[in-house]
Amino acid sequence: MRIEGSTVLLTGATGGIGQAMAHRLAGAGARLLLCARDAARLADLAEELSPGTQTVAADIASAAGRTMLIEAATAAAVEVVIHNAGTQEFGLFQEQDPAALQRQFELNLCAPVLLTRELLPALVRRDAAALVFVGSAFGSIGHPGFAAYCASKFGLRGFAETLRRELADSVVRVHYLAPRATRTALNGPQVVALNQALGNAIDAPQRVADELLRLLDRDRGGERFVGWPEKLFVRINAVWPRLVDAALAGKLATVRRYASQANPERRIDS
Numbered sequence: 001m002r003i004e005g006s007t008v009l010l011t012g013a014t015g016g017i018g019q020a021m022a023h024r025l026a027g028a029g030a031r032l033l034l035c036a037r038d039a040a041r042l043a044d045l046a047e048e049l050s051p052g053t054q055t056v057a058a059d060i061a062s063a064a065g066r067t068m069l070i071e072a073a074t075a076a077a078v079e080v081v082i083h084n085a086g087t088q089e090f091g092l093f094q095e096q097d098p099a100a101l102q103r104q105f106e107l108n109l110c111a112p113v114l115l116t117r118e119l120l121p122a123l124v125r126r127d128a129a130a131l132v133f134v135g136s137a138f139g140s141i142g143h144p145g146f147a148a149y150c151a152s153k154f155g156l157r158g159f160a161e162t163l164r165r166e167l168a169d170s171v172v173r174v175h176y177l178a179p180r181a182t183r184t185a186l187n188g189p190q191v192v193a194l195n196q197a198l199g200n201a202i203d204a205p206q207r208v209a210d211e212l213l214r215l216l217d218r219d220r221g222g223e224r225f226v227g228w229p230e231k232l233f234v235r236i237n238a239v240w241p242r243l244v245d246a247a248l249a250g251k252l253a254t255v256r257r258y259a260s261q262a263n264p265e266r267r268i269d270s
């Protein structure tokens with residue numbers, strides 16, 4: 001898909017990965033419609049980018065926010081939609097706040113599904129169009145400490161895969177982009193400490209933005225996983241999950257140590 005001159009809607013634009021994507025897309029000549037909740041941060045970002053960058057301050061986990069975004073996207077005649085906004089709840093599952101878990105599903109899974117439902121009729125009528133769903137390595141590997149986050153990203157990956165197949169004879173290319181740990185505010189202090197303790201690689205957000213441009217350049221939709229050895233673990237988990245069960249069992253004590261600090265007010269001492 002040719003990015004130069006195309007109109008791109010990017011959600012989660014003010015976040016770590018979103019900002020890197022916005023800069024790369026602007027550099028490639030895209031016209032941007034940026035979405036997040038904080039209007040002031042959106043305005044600052046738009047000012048750094050190309051003149052004419054549009055913004056919508058909307059909470060896309062709410063029906064009213066999605067309506068605002070759909071109206072703006074329709075008026076801008078977007079051709080590419082990048083569903084990047086997301087949140088992450090870390091902790092032992094039984095210690096997590098049910099309301100926060102619900103908000104996580106609403107933002108990570110319901111919002112992209114419902115927005116796509118409303119935006120698709122216009123996209124299929126364009127000469128070329130693309131949908132990108134930003135998932136995670138945790139959308140393929142269930143990792144202790146992230147049960148509901150993983151569930152939301154597994155769901156998103158399933159949605160993207162199904163839609164890619166359902167739209168195979170249309171002009172809309174459907175992509176799923178799965179970063180591994182990336183240095184952004186999404187990861188709270190306990191997650192950062194866990195990644196360090198486990199020796200997990202942590203990417204700069206610009207790496208994910210580079211992968212996005214490569215993905216959009218492809219003629220066919222598909223999945224792209226960022227970084228080794230996570231790419232390999234995703235494949236191993238698919239064909240030999242028992243092996244990954246065993247590997248993660250060996251890390252469980254470390255995960256518990258950090259996860260039990262994530263929600264101290266709900267701590268269940270066992």
Ligand SMILES: NC(=O)c1ccc[n+]([C@@H]2O[C@H](COP(=O)([O-])OP(=O)(O)OC[C@H]3O[C@@H](n4cnc5c(N)ncnc54)[C@H](OP(=O)(O)O)[C@@H]3O)[C@@H](O)[C@H]2O)c1
Nearest residue numbers: 012014015016017036037038059060086136181182184186
């Ligand atoms: N960072 C990682 O390690 C990592 C790894 C794998 C996958 N990912 C995925 O990459 C994507 C981007 O993550 P990130 O690390 O860039 O996160 P981030 O830095 O926390 O940014 C999140 C973005 O989403 C926006 N947002 C949050 N709630 C929203 C809502 N209800 N409505 C509209 N916008 C909302 C935030 O702006 P406002 O607060 O102003 O709304 C912000 O722009 C997510 O889908 C995440 O799951 C991240």
